[in-house]
Amino acid sequence: MSRLKDIVVAALGKDVKPDDTLSPASVISLFIPREQFAEATKALKNEYALLAAEWATDETSFSRGFGIYACFRKEMEYLIVRTSAPVDDPTFPSLTKKFAAAFRFERQIQSLMGVTAIGNPDSRPWIKHEDWPADAWPLRKSFDASKPLPRVPGEYQWIRVKGEGIYEIPVGPVHAGIIEPGHFRFQAMGEDVINLEEKLGYVHKGIEKRFESLSWHEASRLAGRVSGDSTVAHSLAYCRAVEALTGSPVPDRAMWLRALFLERERIANHLGDLGAICNDVAFAFLLYQFSRLREIVLRANLKLFGHRLLMDRVVPGGVAANIDAAGIQAIHQELDWLAREFERLVLIYDENSSVEDRVRDTGVLKPEQARDLCVVGYVARASGLNLDCRIHQPFPPYDRISVNVPVLVSGDVHARAWVRVEEVRESMRIIREVLNTLPEGGIMNPLSDPGPDRAGFAAVEGWRGETLYWVQSGPKGEINRCMVRDPSSLNWLGLEQCIHGNIVPDFPVCNKSFNQSYSGHDL
Amino acid sequence: MIRILKQIFRTGIVTEPLAPVADHEIERVGAELSKVIKQRFRGSLAIRQVDAGSCNGCELEIHAINNPLYNCERFGIQFTASPRFADLLLVTGPVSHNMEIALRRTYDATPTPKLVIALGDCGCNGGVFGESYASIGPVSKVIPVDACIPGCPPTPAAILLGILKLIT
Numbered sequence: 001m002s003r004l005k006d007i008v009v010a011a012l013g014k015d016v017k018p019d020d021t022l023s024p025a026s027v028i029s030l031f032i033p034r035e036q037f038a039e040a041t042k043a044l045k046n047e048y049a050l051l052a053a054e055w056a057t058d059e060t061s062f063s064r065g066f067g068i069y070a071c072f073r074k075e076m077e078y079l080i081v082r083t084s085a086p087v088d089d090p091t092f093p094s095l096t097k098k099f100a101a102a103f104r105f106e107r108q109i110q111s112l113m114g115v116t117a118i119g120n121p122d123s124r125p126w127i128k129h130e131d132w133p134a135d136a137w138p139l140r141k142s143f144d145a146s147k148p149l150p151r152v153p154g155e156y157q158w159i160r161v162k163g164e165g166i167y168e169i170p171v172g173p174v175h176a177g178i179i180e181p182g183h184f185r186f187q188a189m190g191e192d193v194i195n196l197e198e199k200l201g202y203v204h205k206g207i208e209k210r211f212e213s214l215s216w217h218e219a220s221r222l223a224g225r226v227s228g229d230s231t232v233a234h235s236l237a238y239c240r241a242v243e244a245l246t247g248s249p250v251p252d253r254a255m256w257l258r259a260l261f262l263e264r265e266r267i268a269n270h271l272g273d274l275g276a277i278c279n280d281v282a283f284a285f286l287l288y289q290f291s292r293l294r295e296i297v298l299r300a301n302l303k304l305f306g307h308r309l310l311m312d313r314v315v316p317g318g319v320a321a322n323i324d325a326a327g328i329q330a331i332h333q334e335l336d337w338l339a340r341e342f343e344r345l346v347l348i349y350d351e352n353s354s355v356e357d358r359v360r361d362t363g364v365l366k367p368e369q370a371r372d373l374c375v376v377g378y379v380a381r382a383s384g385l386n387l388d389c390r391i392h393q394p395f396p397p398y399d400r401i402s403v404n405v406p407v408l409v410s411g412d413v414h415a416r417a418w419v420r421v422e423e424v425r426e427s428m429r430i431i432r433e434v435l436n437t438l439p440e441g442g443i444m445n446p447l448s449d450p451g452p453d454r455a456g457f458a459a460v461e462g463w464r465g466e467t468l469y470w471v472q473s474g475p476k477g478e479i480n481r482c483m484v485r486d487p488s489s490l491n492w493l494g495l496e497q498c499i500h501g502n503i504v505p506d507f508p509v510c511n512k513s514f515n516q517s518y519s520g521h522d523l
Numbered sequence: 524m525i526r527i528l529k530q531i532f533r534t535g536i537v538t539e540p541l542a543p544v545a546d547h548e549i550e551r552v553g554a555e556l557s558k559v560i561k562q563r564f565r566g567s568l569a570i571r572q573v574d575a576g577s578c579n580g581c582e583l584e585i586h587a588i589n590n591p592l593y594n595c596e597r598f599g600i601q602f603t604a605s606p607r608f609a610d611l612l613l614v615t616g617p618v619s620h621n622m623e624i625a626l627r628r629t630y631d632a633t634p635t636p637k638l639v640i641a642l643g644d645c646g647c648n649g650g651v652f653g654e655s656y657a658s659i660g661p662v663s664k665v666i667p668v669d670a671c672i673p674g675c676p677p678t679p680a681a682i683l684l685g686i687l688k689l690i691t
Binding site for chain 2: 129136138143144145146147148149173174176177178179180181201202203204205206207209210221222225226227228229231272285288289291292294295298302308309311344345347348351517518519522
């Protein structure tokens with residue numbers, strides 16, 4: 001039975017109703033009256049549940065006004081709490097008092113759906129920049145997404161620190177390196193950062209709205225491009241949500257191949273990040289060494305599966321790339337070589353005192369902050385939170401693989417780097433296990449018909465962390481809503497907090513140790 | 524330190540006389556690239572990369588041309604931190620509504636004569652994101668574009684080849 005469900009039922013009693021639109025394979029979902037939305041979450045907070053996502057849907061085509069959803073997670077369970085708001089009163093009680101991480105989700109809901117969280121202390125728009133018309137709510141069904149947006153005059157209200165000797169450093173959106181755009185505003189005194197405020201949304205491409213105009217199959221290509229470095233995680237989470245919604249089984253072999261792609265993506269990205277972290281403390285030697293290893297992994301991807309980043313290899317119903325005996329042999333050999341090379345570099349990283357001096361005790365995200373902000377992925381695991389959906393919400397084949405993940409408590413740049421080191425080792429082991437177990441059989445099943453007014457949910461542990469998708473079908477069985485929650489939506493909050501008390505020149509390495517996605521966050 | 528030295532000697536020079544796509548493609552492209560960059564850019568082509576809305580896939584492959592196997596610096600290609608000293612803007616897209624102004628400003632801040640390459644399917648034609656309230660579409664709808672490098676994302680070899688084609 002579900003512990004989280006029992007908690008909500010115990011707190012609210014008869015008012016709680018099971019929500020039957022969610023496909024049973026996905027997750028438990030409860031419908032609660034709007035007035036009690038915040039109250040239900042209070043009970044969950046007391047049980048140490050964490051907020052995973054909060055979003056709204058336009059359900060006017062079902063004559064239900066707006067749907068408001070919050071997803072919680074505790075250990076092995078997810079729970080979705082759902083309520084609705086009428087069109088003429090699009091409001092709901094804010095969850096920010098109990099879950100600080102809700103404040104950005106709610107700003108986003110207000111900005112893009114025009115549904116207001118009553119009680120959220122921060123009413124500034126998010127993603128919707130100051131020059132958008134105030135009544136442009138693109139996720140509403142009545143919004144015509146094909147027309148370009150007009151620009152109106154407006155000014156963003158920054159949080160400012162006042163006092164003698166305080167100055168402000170604006171950075172971005174166009175950064176100095178080859179990275180995505182975003183704006184950081186530092187309030188500093190001397191070299192010390194007093195406050196950092198992020199302003200994101202620069203790469204908002206209308207992805208969630210775009211989903212609604214695509215077929216279920218076409219949309220998997222879009223999901224693979226929500227965040228280019230996590231293409232496997234995103235297409236896998238999308239496909240699993242759609243498969244849950246339609247009740248479509250996936251061939252066993254395809255599931256194991258999906259795990260193979262996911263772990264290869266994890267290795268490639270962690271190798272890139274480890275090099276980049278070292279580069280940001282002026283140890284370029286390891287940048288070039290690690291990027292050499294990364295390149296070899298990407299080339300093997302191209303040779304074996306037809307794409308360096310493995311885009312479009314995971315599709316609804318299965319996978320679009322297979323592997324033969326020679327390929328399996330090639331990966332085993334590659335891993336032998338990679339493990340040897342990798343360990344040499346790790347030793348150099350570990351023994352270098354000037355690197356150590358920069359990465360230890362820098363950018364500390366304390367465990368209690370991590371819990372308050374509900375961060376996920378390696379950011380969480382470096383700050384004492386044992387979260388990994390491969391273990392706690394194991395989707396096949398992870399229910400048949402033992403996964404060990406490192407959990408460190410220091411929460412500094414070094415911890416976030418070292419979690420990656422351990423994860424590369426573990427992923428290499430998992431890949432061998434996958435290759436040794438890989439069952440025979442087909443790699444693709446047809447997708448069953450999605451009925452109207454159904455929903456599907458999936459959580460996948462990508463390299464950056466837990467990636468959530470929640471899809472809902474409309475009256476004709478089309479995509480009515482596709483909610484995407486990249487790990488970055490939560491983890492960006494952690495970056496703002498970890499920088500307090502650090503010096504401005506350490507910001508790049510702190511940022512790199514988080515390495516969050518702008519595109520996955522901005523959507 | 525001894526480990527670092529050992530690793531350097533053990534690794535040797537990995538920069539390729541290499542065959543990632545077609546045989547000796549990079550070597551051939553590279554030799555031509557260096558020649559043209561020497562003649563037309565006094566040995567140094569400074570590139571400012573601008574992400575105007577991409578999914579970050581293209582950025583990963585642009586990073587890759589800097590890795591020691593492609594080592595684009597040997598041909599005289601270097602990435603600069605500011606548009607003020609760039610010869611070429613390498614723009615990935617689609618251009619988002621929220622990045623349009625920043626892209627125009629970056630273009631204006633680049634001294635003339637300047638070249639612009641739209642990189643990736645989205646930068647070339649809007650790609651999977653198309654045109655909408657949030658996505659303006661191809662880079663050429665916002666600033667003048669001299670060449671396109673298609674691909675989702677283009678491979679490092681295709682990026683080098685695309686740059687060569689434009690400057691030749």
